[in-house]
Every structure is written in structure tokens, then in C-alpha cells.
Amino acid sequence: MVRKKDKFWEHVQQLGPSRFKCNYCELDYSGSVTRVKAHLACLTGHDVQICTKVPDHVQAEASAERNLSASKKKRTNETLESGIGSTSSLDRSIHQTTMVELAAKQDKKSLEKMIGEFFVKNNISFNVIQTESFIQMMKGACAYGQGFVIPSYSTLRTCLIPEAKVEIMEYVSNIKSTWGGTGCTIMSDSWTDLKKRSWVNVLAYSPGGAVFLKCIDCGSNSITAGYLFREISNVIEMLGPQHVVQFVSDNGANYNCCGDMLIGK
Incomplete structure (x- = not known):
């Protein structure tokens, strides 16, 4: 009492x-x-x-x-500080690791191991650990403490992800609203995944920021100049030709020919 x-x-x-x-x-x-x-x-x-x-x-x-x-x-x-100042160096030299300090170090090793298992077991790219969003998430969870309750699958699916989608759509809409004054650059590049499948990424860049437009699954189609022309042309028509300032791609012959065909159109 x-x-x-x-x-x-x-x-x-x-x-x-x-x-x-x-x-x-x-x-x-x-x-x-x-x-x-x-x-x-x-x-x-x-x-x-x-x-x-x-x-x-x-x-x-x-x-x-x-x-x-x-x-x-x-x-x-x-x-107290003035009284023990003369012996502080000696105290540090004979200091032994306490059980609390030892437990904290052990907890750090355990946490690092769990982070490693999270990446491996969920097949997540190791580069994710360097992203600002992952770093901020870890710092926020540590700052909140043990009382933090992980959101449920339902909360993630019905609340958090839809809210994030709304924010992203607003971000994209704000960038697109600047294209009337500055225009945008269409950027495209092709790549092949580990299963030898071909893809084409298409982005729009402007002073307002970059926007990912689409990823084209080429399937069984060869990435020829004609195929690229049809796909990129559809994107330009969707955005409005008056908003497109230039087209940037790699130096492949198919892309160079595609650029010529777009200029001709």
C-alpha cells in the first residue's frame, strides 16, 4: 500500500x-x-x-x-557525477556484462535471425531490407513496443490495402494533372524472368514524378518492332498524344524501329 x-x-x-x-x-x-x-x-x-x-x-x-x-x-x-568522475575510467575498465545486457544482445541476435527467416521463407528479395518503407516499419514497431498488435489478414485485406490504394491513386492523379502543362516521357524496356518469359514495362515520367503504366506479358509473342509498336501506340492513345513529349527505350534494333514507326504515325 x-x-x-x-x-x-x-x-x-x-x-x-x-x-x-x-x-x-x-x-x-x-x-x-x-x-x-x-x-x-x-x-x-x-x-x-x-x-x-x-x-x-x-x-x-x-x-x-x-x-x-x-x-x-x-x-x-x-x-554524484563530480564525486565519481575520477574513478569513471576505472569503473569502465572493470565493468562486467550484466545479465540484462547479455539478454539484450541475445534478443538482438534472435530478432536478426527471425528477420532472415522472414525473407527466406516468404521468398522476398533481399534488397527489400534497404528500402525506406521496410526500415520505417521496423523502427515504428520497435518504438511502439511489445503492446503492438499485428493487423489481422482481414484488416489488411479490407482496410489497410484499400486505403493504400486510394492514396496511390490520388498520387497518380496529381501527377497526371500536370501533364497538360509539361507533357510526359514514355519509357519502356523489356526483360526476361527466370522462367524465360518475356515482359515489357511501360512508365511515364514528368517533372511531377514517375508513374508505372503497365507491364505487358508478351506470352508466346516475339518482341518484334511491330509488336512493340502496337503496344506502345495503344499506351500513347490512352494517355493522349498531345501529352507525350518523347519516347525513351534501350538501343535494341526492335526498339529503334518501333521509334521510327511511332514517329511515322
Whole structure:
């Protein structure tokens, strides 16, 4: 049971061991008198909501008490640091790894192993670990802590992905809206996957940004100049010929011939 020696205990009602309810806003929370003072002083960043109904004089008293405690703590730390400064180097030299530090290192190794298994078992390209989105996701999860609950399959399918699609469509729409003034460049290149299947990527680039238009599955078709001409021509017609400034491709003979045919059209 917490011993009520501090005068600020009179501003809360004790509901149980280390659990209290504010007399003003009736917020139910747990902690020590330090959190009570932070709540009444309306200080953010102390893992407790600020009191929205605290009287002004109570808030002023709590703020003054918090400032006084902070000053005392600072002076104590400065005294301790000045007293042990001469032996700090020696302490570091004879420091032994504690069980907590050892467990943290072990947890890091375990986490790295799980990340490696995630990439291998899900056949994910190793380059993904260098992407900004993956790095931010990992940092966000670590910052949130163990209380984070992974979204379910249903949440991912029905909420998160549709929301992401809306954002992407807005991004694409904003870029396309600039083509009337700047136009865009059509860029295309062909590639072959591990199963020897041929594909053609088509993108549009402008000062507003790049937009992926389509990936053409060539199937059994040979990537001839005529085939490329028909596909690229359809893309240009879809975008509007007045918006297309130039066509950029590799130096293959089929692409060079395709470019000539597009100019002719």
C-alpha cells in the first residue's frame, strides 16, 4: 500500500494499490505521486493524460512542485557525477556484462535471425531490407513496443490495402494533372524472368514524378518492332498524344524501329 505522505494525494481517490481516480476530471490511472503531480500540472509526456478540469491554483502548485523536484534531482546528479568522475575510467575498465545486457544482445541476435527467416521463407528479395518503407516499419514497431498488435489478414485485406490504394491513386492523379502543362516521357524496356518469359514495362515520367503504366506479358509473342509498336501506340492513345513529349527505350534494333514507326504515325 502506498503511504500517503505527499499533500497532492488529497486530489485523487485511491481505488486500490497504486491505482487512483482524479477528483476533478475523474480519470482513472495508476502510478505514484509523481504521475499525480504531472497529471495536475498538465504536463505531457509522462504516460498520463492531462487534467482538463483542474483548478488554476492547484495546477500552479503542482507545476511549482514538479520544477522543485527537477531542480533537486539535477543537483543530486551533478554531485554524484563530480564525486565519481575520477574513478569513471576505472569503473569502465572493470565493468562486467550484466545479465540484462547479455539478454539484450541475445534478443538482438534472435530478432536478426527471425528477420532472415522472414525473407527466406516468404521468398522476398533481399534488397527489400534497404528500402525506406521496410526500415520505417521496423523502427515504428520497435518504438511502439511489445503492446503492438499485428493487423489481422482481414484488416489488411479490407482496410489497410484499400486505403493504400486510394492514396496511390490520388498520387497518380496529381501527377497526371500536370501533364497538360509539361507533357510526359514514355519509357519502356523489356526483360526476361527466370522462367524465360518475356515482359515489357511501360512508365511515364514528368517533372511531377514517375508513374508505372503497365507491364505487358508478351506470352508466346516475339518482341518484334511491330509488336512493340502496337503496344506502345495503344499506351500513347490512352494517355493522349498531345501529352507525350518523347519516347525513351534501350538501343535494341526492335526498339529503334518501333521509334521510327511511332514517329511515322
